[in-house]
Amino acid sequence: MDRTLVLQLQPTHEQAKHLQQTVQEHTACFNAVADEGFTSGCCNGIELHKRTYYDLRAQYPHLPAQLVCAARVKATEAVKSALDRLKKGRKASAPRSRLCPIRYDQRSYWVKWNSHTCSLATVEGRVHLSFTVPKHAQKYIGGKVCSADLCSRKGTYTLHVVVHLPDPLVLSSDDVIGVDLGLNHPAVTSHRHFLGERRWKEQELRLFRLRRKLQAKGTKSAKRHLRKLSGKLFRQRKDHDHVLSKRIVEHATAGSTIVLENLTHIRSRARLRKGEGQRRLHSWSFAQFHSFLSYKAQEKGIEVVKVDPRHTSQTCSRCGHQARNNRRSQSLFLCRACGLSVHADLNAARNIREKHLASLGTSLAGGSQSDGLSSQVI
Incomplete structure (x- = not known):
């Protein structure tokens, strides 16, 4: 390596x-x-x-x-x-x-x-x-x-x-961890770990507002302040991606597999109205995060793979029922068929894991997949 x-x-x-x-x-x-x-x-x-x-x-x-x-x-x-x-x-x-x-x-x-x-x-x-x-x-x-x-x-x-x-000599493991990446919750794993800091979103928003205010003012002192802020947002996101990738690797066992969504071309596929959501999507550094996660995982002999992200947020991880109205809100998933109530990102992480296992011709062994919202680990 x-x-x-x-x-x-x-x-x-x-x-x-x-x-x-x-x-x-x-x-x-x-x-x-x-x-x-x-x-x-x-x-x-x-x-x-x-x-x-x-x-x-x-x-x-x-x-x-x-x-x-x-x-x-x-x-x-x-x-x-x-x-x-x-x-x-x-x-x-x-x-x-x-x-x-x-x-x-x-x-x-x-x-x-x-x-x-x-x-x-x-x-x-x-x-x-x-x-x-x-x-x-x-x-x-x-x-x-x-x-x-x-x-x-x-x-x-x-x-x-x-x-x-x-390369490190690590015995392979059957452990597979699905990871759902998002803008509100940076990363949620199928092992029920909600990773990332809520303050990260507010830090980026505060810096964006300050830059917009200085650009509108246009004075010499404002331009000096803008030069001082040059690259700060990039460095913030780089630090966040380093912290997030490190935490995911720490929660994974040596020789296991981490499964992510393939988010290539997501900016052209996503349908968002103009505003904060569109701005945050277009500034999402998911490719940088993947590169950080890959090289950190390599040291522990962990494999990082990608799967097709389609319908992972609409499908029930327990019964497999797929419908748009299964996802009641940004954080709540409620299956219309079996009544599974779970955090939407956690449900998506489990579906990501299942997609990879299905591609290998295996199935999830043991354990119940239905954890209520009251048992979330945040």
Whole structure:
């Protein structure tokens, strides 16, 4: 399995100047290749290399050839994505970056864990830097070093190093946990765990109202405040997704299976009126949450799978009766056929679990599925 360690670089003033110049020239190469590829409609890396490499080497003679090639590779990926958007009839423009991260390979950098030093290729040759490792990532020190990305933000430099580690040896388990994701209850498991904090919704709403108020005001001080708030909502959601995925993994046994709904294209399928519900749906970071959950589960040997989400909220988890009016409200599920009364999200989590078991040709063994609302675990 692969893990990414974010190393905090500690360059001297002179080294910081070399890194800054290297990132700027690498970004200029990226933008030049991206313009060429988007204008001509070409996303073939070999062809773009022939068209741009020698001109860029002549224009930036001090930039190492490996970094020029790295800029071309990143630009090719960006151009391909932009052209795919055009083919689907969506708006797209030529990819452009202000500070494009540099992707280093084993020929252009190295890391020594024992001395906490690294070497990076720059416009002034090799630069040797010291770094620090975050406390939570120190358990990954010593793994096989793969590629790395040098990122620059507000004058600070971080090296995102990909480390390859052996997969954990965990015996598989028959335990299957269905997880229903939602906007009101972030996650509800089939084991009757209601995960997430109610204050998260209010935090996002408070920040949205503040940003809207500042944007309407439009004064210089309001714009300064908006710059200060830049990225805060993104960081909040990232923290929430980390906490939520960690709690789900903690409630799962090693070797078990976690089943989620496949929410791809949910924004185009859902029918919501304009307002808070639509805004929250379009800002829902379910893809980021899935990626966090997947890599956290991998360490415990837990498999994460997705199932079709259709009718999971309308079907009774006890008798299988499906009807729209089974769901009386956002939180109450009351089956018209058998009278099952249960929290709607808990019912959906059980249906998600059953869908996966049905795809394996097995059925739920033992235990009653009908827990009343009075026995919820919140």
